[in-house]
């Protein structure tokens with residue numbers, strides 16, 4: 001081990017653990033989740049997983065930044081308007097309140113998660129009660145509120161998403177403005193071209209309003225992933241096509257974070273999702289909290305740990321820390337407020353894609369062999385065609401039910417994200433299940 005190279009903190013912690021031969025019983029809960037069937041069969045309960053190796057190799061324990069960001073947490077018992085508004089005041093207090101971020105005359109863009117047309121009780125989109133509370137809080141501080149997002153799929157689908165999510169009604173009730181993400185501005189990051197919605201770049205302040213959910217491909221969708229919506233409509237499809245693997249797609253998410261950089265993130269940890277998120281196929285789960293930070297990477301780091309993911313396991317969060325866009329070292333992050341809200345209990349989490357740290361020559365064939373594929377529950381399908389519109393490689397022929405060209409499919413699961421009926425779920429083949437992908 002060369003000078004200057006540190007073991008990740010969780011690794012060294014376990015090196016001291018008296019129960020090292022049986023990490024799955026570790027009182028720290030480090031290996032609390034179900035072990036992959038393959039390793040249970042092989043009897044290698046202690047074997048570090050590829051994500052651990054990634055974290056080790058990339059030195060994730062090293063602080064990415066000298067500053068110690070704050071993640072503020074507060075419980076919220078119900079979805080009642082007054083209760084959520086009080087919780088918002090409470091969660092922003094340790095950060096200096098809304099007045100620290102908003103001055104009179106500022107144009108403030110709220111970026112909720114408006115993934116697809118889904119009702120609030122499906123827990124797919126940022127809850128309208130939180131969007132309303134934030135809108136009013138910004139207005140009280142003297143700001144003008146714009147609410148903007150670009151749902152997955154073609155732009156023509158957006159009006160339905162605004163309506164069904166309840167955000168259209170909130171905009172009307174509060175006198176705020178819904179902004180379509182149609183006009184774009186071109187940017188290049190790390191050799192990839194991005195078209196970012198102009199309202200995002202032109203606002204005086206972007207307040208990121210992600211939702212706490214699982215994600216079948218990226219494992220988790222939170223503060224960083226929510227910013228992918230800053231890329232309008234079908235341009236998201238092009239990026240999925242360019243980056244079919246979770247490594248490359250995670251890198252794209254981090255590029256978008258680099259371009260957008262919200263000034264404040266307030267996470268809807270009220271009614272979120274576990275299981276097959278982030279679309280209608282996910283299982284609503286009451287988390288009962290709000291979380292806020294000026295550092296979206298730190299916020300995601302805290303929330304992914306609370307959900308049961310290990311350091312480095314959610315690739316885009318780790319990559320964002322490594323690029324210095326925020327702090328992904330849990331020990332360098334201070335939490336304020338009600339830390340008990342992070343006691344989520346056992347959740348149904350997607351399994352990671354372990355091939356990501358294989359050498360390039362091996363990663364591509366491994367990815368093909370273990371690729372997630374869409375699986376259709378035909379009786380739930382209404383033949384709306386949304387999945388075909390969202391597919392970046394035109395692998396779906398619309399119909400009732402639609403048909404899938406699985407040879408063409410790249411396993412991005414955009415179809416599952418947008419299906420309003422939750423009729424599409426990720427299918428893992430036997431090999432993928434054996435090596436630890438799956439539920």
Ligand code: SF4
Pocket residue numbers: 376380381382383384385386387388399401402418419420421422423424
């Ligand atoms: S699978 Fe879902 S998105 Fe596709 S046509 Fe059926 S209901 Fe619509």
Ligand code: SF4
Pocket residue numbers: 373374390391392393394395396404408409410411412413414415416
């Ligand atoms: S069929 Fe579904 S998973 Fe496959 S490429 Fe198209 S949208 Fe992605």
